[in-house]
Amino acid sequence: MITGTAITKTFRQRGGVLGHREVPALRGVDFAIERGGAVCFIGESGCGKTTLGRIIAGLETCDSGEIVIDGTPMSGLSPRRRRPYFRRVQMIHQDPYSALNPTRTIHQTLRAPLALRARQTGRPKPWIDARAEELLALVGIDPGYVLPRYPHQLSGGMRQRVVIARALTMDPEALVADEAVSMIDVSLRLGILALLRRLREQLGVGVLFITHDIATARYIGDESELYVLYRGQVVEHGPTETVINEPVHPYTQSLLSATPVLHGLERPGPDRIVPTEALDERHGDAGCLFARRCPLATERCERDRPVLGHDPAYPTTQRHACFHPRRRQVIPLAAGA
Amino acid sequence: MERHLTAPGVRIRGLTVVYNTPSGELPAVSGVDLTLAPGTITGVVGESGSGKSTLALSMLNAVQPPGRISAGSVEIDGLGDVVRLRGEELRRTRGRKVGYVFQAAQNSLNPLKTIGAQLLDLGRSHDVGDLRALVRDARELLGRMGMDGARVLDSRQHELSGGMRQRVGIMFALVLDARVVVLDEPTTALDMITQATILRIIREVHDERALTTLVITHDVGAVAEVADDLAVMYGGRVVEHGPVAEVLGAPEHPYTRGLIRAIPRLSGDLGLARALPGRPPTLGTLPAAGCVFRERCESSLDLCRTAEPVPAARAGRTVACHLPGPHAVPVKRKEYA
Ligand SMILES: Nc1ncnc2c1ncn2[C@@H]1O[C@H](COP(=O)(O)OP(=O)(O)O)[C@@H](O)[C@H]1O
Ligand SMILES: Nc1ncnc2c1ncn2[C@@H]1O[C@H](COP(=O)(O)OP(=O)(O)O)[C@@H](O)[C@H]1O
Ligand code: SF4
Ligand SMILES: [Mg+2]
Ligand SMILES: [Mg+2]
Numbered sequence A: 001m002i003t004g005t006a007i008t009k010t011f012r013q014r015g016g017v018l019g020h021r022e023v024p025a026l027r028g029v030d031f032a033i034e035r036g037g038a039v040c041f042i043g044e045s046g047c048g049k050t051t052l053g054r055i056i057a058g059l060e061t062c063d064s065g066e067i068v069i070d071g072t073p074m075s076g077l078s079p080r081r082r083r084p085y086f087r088r089v090q091m092i093h094q095d096p097y098s099a100l101n102p103t104r105t106i107h108q109t110l111r112a113p114l115a116l117r118a119r120q121t122g123r124p125k126p127w128i129d130a131r132a133e134e135l136l137a138l139v140g141i142d143p144g145y146v147l148p149r150y151p152h153q154l155s156g157g158m159r160q161r162v163v164i165a166r167a168l169t170m171d172p173e174a175l176v177a178d179e180a181v182s183m184i185d186v187s188l189r190l191g192i193l194a195l196l197r198r199l200r201e202q203l204g205v206g207v208l209f210i211t212h213d214i215a216t217a218r219y220i221g222d223e224s225e226l227y228v229l230y231r232g233q234v235v236e237h238g239p240t241e242t243v244i245n246e247p248v249h250p251y252t253q254s255l256l257s258a259t260p261v262l263h264g265l266e267r268p269g270p271d272r273i274v275p276t277e278a279l280d281e282r283h284g285d286a287g288c289l290f291a292r293r294c295p296l297a298t299e300r301c302e303r304d305r306p307v308l309g310h311d312p313a314y315p316t317t318q319r320h321a322c323f324h325p326r327r328r329q330v331i332p333l334a335a336g337a
Numbered sequence B: 001m002e003r004h005l006t007a008p009g010v011r012i013r014g015l016t017v018v019y020n021t022p023s024g025e026l027p028a029v030s031g032v033d034l035t036l037a038p039g040t041i042t043g044v045v046g047e048s049g050s051g052k053s054t055l056a057l058s059m060l061n062a063v064q065p066p067g068r069i070s071a072g073s074v075e076i077d078g079l080g081d082v083v084r085l086r087g088e089e090l091r092r093t094r095g096r097k098v099g100y101v102f103q104a105a106q107n108s109l110n111p112l113k114t115i116g117a118q119l120l121d122l123g124r125s126h127d128v129g130d131l132r133a134l135v136r137d138a139r140e141l142l143g144r145m146g147m148d149g150a151r152v153l154d155s156r157q158h159e160l161s162g163g164m165r166q167r168v169g170i171m172f173a174l175v176l177d178a179r180v181v182v183l184d185e186p187t188t189a190l191d192m193i194t195q196a197t198i199l200r201i202i203r204e205v206h207d208e209r210a211l212t213t214l215v216i217t218h219d220v221g222a223v224a225e226v227a228d229d230l231a232v233m234y235g236g237r238v239v240e241h242g243p244v245a246e247v248l249g250a251p252e253h254p255y256t257r258g259l260i261r262a263i264p265r266l267s268g269d270l271g272l273a274r275a276l277p278g279r280p281p282t283l284g285t286l287p288a289a290g291c292v293f294r295e296r297c298e299s300s301l302d303l304c305r306t307a308e309p310v311p312a313a314r315a316g317r318t319v320a321c322h323l324p325g326p327h328a329v330p331v332k333r334k335e336y337a
Helices: A049-056 A079-086 A106-121 A126-138 A156-168 A186-203 A214-220 A240-245 A250-257 A299-303 B052-058 B087-096 B115-125 B131-144 B149-153 B162-175 B192-209 B220-224 B244-249 B254-261
Strands: A002-014 A020-033 A038-042 A064-069 A089-092 A174-178 A206-211 A225-230 A233-239 B010-021 B024-036 B041-045 B067-076 B098-101 B180-184 B212-217 B229-234 B237-243 B312-314 B317-319
Touching (some): A002 A049, A038 A049, A049 A174, A156 A186, A174 A186, A186 A214, A206 A214, A233 A250, A250 B192, B010 B052, B024 B067, B024 B237, B041 B052, B041 B192, B052 B067, B052 B180, B087 B098, B098 B162, B115 B162, B162 B180
Parallel strands (some): A038 A225, A174 A206, B041 B212, B098 B180
Antiparallel strands (some): B010 B067, B312 B317
């Protein structure tokens, strides 16, 4: 189990004439990934998704807050002692093209981490190649075909499967999949999503799935949780199907409304809203972070910051950070219905 | 309806484009007939490698070696056959008569010059008399796409995010007031809200200026809302072409059906969605005879191995498939309920 508590991270950026400016990428984010569980983080670009993924994978440190892996808080450990913990969290990047070394065959790519793994666990040499074949079969590709080939000889979908197989060489407890299907042909995305689902079920691997395409989050398997991130704050959190079908935060509703309607098959949800203004990081920090773009914002929203929780006056399954929660049917309906 | 009087029609006939490869010249686009009705937006969809970008380049007679247009014509009202244009005449056509954003346009800006300087270069090379008006138009277009136009014109490529660059590309395609506009993957890799904003603007500008527009994408969702017509490409052929809601609602070609079933969706039964089996073809792996899709087709006949299906009119559209239509096992609406 991996948990994060009150994770914050602020970047200092060089801002031309304005000198330096501070960009709060994460403003106190809490989450928990159970063994074999799945949590999805969604939001526009620039909302802090990648930063969070990198912190969970140990590729970046947080300014404050705590990451706990299997009961061990990371803050108390030296970077060297942290390493074996973070090895249990493997990151899968968006771009399967640049993730693999173009000068190495897939066999060479898998052999190196497996040799390390064999030393760590005292396994004999022949285990290495057997395991490489086993992992490729597990991710759904023919080892005989793939092993001798170079990355450029494989399709995008196959390459992403190889990247996943490489992540599995470390026997991870969790995978951080950052936009892992965004660069793959739409026709092949469900195949990769089904694979992640299978890894959860068969190996008990936890998945942290980061995406800007909310529809893909539905395919990550049962009992997944959805976190909606806006400018570094979680603004809605609950079971994936609940948040998609009965979203209460206007930002979640904007995101869902932006998903295209497949005319002929679907018609727009009756409450669909059009987001007004593009995200601008220079928007002020007073009040609700979404107030500047929110069609429902009131004076109170401009002044106070809503915190993630429940509203006793409007009971919901999910938690949200909005003063005016209301369920809205924004996702498409079947054309005939 | 006035726009229908002024927007130009485009007729592509028998278009074949070949690339020179180690195994000789192989066709990436094969004998394509495609009519873009004046004043419509046509979406061209298909997996990577299906020939979409090659088709887009042909619309400007801009196929580069090792490729060449080996047969066919691209007739544009008021311009004639673009395939026959040469030299100065061709140069003036590109941008001024046919606006375009090529795939990966986000990386095609000059890194050393500001966007504004590049805009002036473009204006001068097309003998635009009133450069001030050009800058004003550019600022206005950028403003509508949610950006601070003046600031963007003062920026260099590296100061803009991927989404901003993509919008700058679209501005360049529209600013010279071309009447035919070709957009190759204009929203790929953008988040949903940015995509929705860009698509809305494409539609608005298209309507205001009486354009005939071609939008190319591997993601059906990205054109489902914006396009009037949909052309589905596979292995260098247009396999189905018709009104968007009809093609999506009741696809005739087995490839179209598979493509639609593979889209991750916000509503509908998760179990019925699945990735398209098999791999998209490459130039070298296309079958030499019969239907190009037969190896991945779930309903192929003996005939499909020997004879290539000829595009024929049926069910209010054009379909290239040997199966008798309307298809015996139509996609049940229920699948998407
Ligand atoms: N290394 C960095 N240096 C400075 N700013 C950064 C850095 N990484 C991310 N940021 C900023 O932090 C914010 C969140 O970025 P990111 O985590 O990449 O968001 P997302 O993955 O949701 O698009 C953005 O404003 C981004 O510009
Ligand atoms: N410069 C080139 N040299 C050789 N083959 C090419 C070249 N450009 C494209 N192709 C091949 O032509 C086919 C169609 O490519 P393209 O038009 O880019 O398809 P799409 O845009 O649908 O992905 C692909 O098989 C691709 O590999
Ligand atoms: S708190 Fe106010 S501004 Fe923020 S999302 Fe809710 S209604 Fe909109
Ligand atoms: Mg990111
Ligand atoms: Mg292309």
